[in-house]
Amino acid sequence: MSSAPRRRAQFRPCIDLHNGTVKQIVGGTLSALPEELRTNWQSQQPASFYGALYRRHALTGGHVIKLGPGNDAAAAEALQAWPGALHVGGGITCDNALEWLDKGAEKVIVTSYLFPGCKFSLERLQELERLVGKERLVVDVSCRKKDSRWIVAMNRWQDLTDLEVTAESLRMLSEHCSEFLIHAADVEGLCQGIDEELVARLAEWSPIRCTYAGGARHMQDLELVDRLSGGKIDLTFGSALDIFGGTGVTLDELVAWNKASPQ
Template identity: 60%
Template sequence: MTIFRPCIDLHEGAVKQIVGASLSDAAPSTLRTNFVSSHPPAYYAGLYRGNGLRGAHVIKLGPGNDAAAREALAAWPRGLQVGGGITIDNAGEWLEAGADKVIVTSWLFPDARLDMDRLRRLTESIGRQSLVVDLSCKRQGDAWIVAMNKWQTPTDLVLSEESMADLGEYAAEFLVHAADVEGLCQGVDEQLVQALGRWSTIPCTYAGGAKDLGDIALVDRLSNGRVDLTYGSALDIFGGSGVKFDDLVKWNQSRQ
């Protein structure tokens, strides 16, 4: 059954909510920020810990976020996942720093092409149970193309039942941001949610566009309860007005 999975998005060392499609190394002036928190990362880690919300993803959006991520992990050792710049060389360090799992995308795609050997080696290095594969994507026609480098660069990987089954052999979970709607609070990508519910062979969390409490019931229905949902900019703890954090805590409690 679908549950709420929280997040801590880090940019330049601060907790922020950003419109995903506006992230660009080439044109940083285009960045659209919905919210900058006055609270440190540890505040949110403590909030999630106090409400039993395991598996929140801590995402480092670019450089300058390592200290902030470590602060969050220290506040809840083994309660959070961390992603952003994860490679085979540093994955173990992040697990030792307190991450329950590491989230990897770009390192798996040298020259924007999926390297299954890298995935196999990473799984052998840290164990399947410690790995989340990030399949955040952008729509191209009727397909979804995995995007890397803060969702700026399309890869050669098209989401499908076959591709997700192959990748699912080496990971504990998938994380999928719908980059086209991330941060817009205009509703989830319903077709993508349905597809993830059909295709994912392992636990899967969807993020992007959730605007109100009704969306979690929608994701539950569309995915037959097989996909979890992350809220960002619409959430009151991130300055939003669409949904209350306490209501999502109650939703999770009702699911348990």
């Protein structure tokens, strides 16, 4: 009797917001100094346009990321365009998590709140889990490479924390959330290829669903993530995608891939 086909990596959409506008930014330049920011592309469309677009193509599990202040209204508009289907992150705390779920987020994504003073707080993670429930919580373990290790980075990926991305740390975190979102901050927005070693390690280490973002250029990168991870890791495209001004890959190609892929 033939076995069922293995799951294939999926394309997961995103909406990155900066100063209330949908943008594609070189992640490593998101410092406190505006003159250091490198923007690849800025949309003329509101965030709700992209929420509606993803709804039309049944692209689920996308993330809406608020990169700094001034993005709440735009994020809410995106969520209202497809209630119950998008995840929201950026400044999520115990004080506002339920509010974002009420605004239509399927799940909330948390990073910096878990690292007061750049030190990981299990207590804060447990508190947030009790508040919203494990199934509605995504932990963002976006990271930078230091020597041969990946260290979780917070505060728009500028500050390194005391948490290393390892099999042990991901197993511990997975007890309190339903998914991981991981931006490879060193290659984010550069369109120079994915961090292949990180993708392979995430597939080996993560016991729960995981979405990788950073460096994807074309369809071959989605095929590469699928092969490296055995279909365990999903992929986000940003600056290379045609709807974000890119020329490397089209949304239609990615929609077709998802439709043809075993879930």
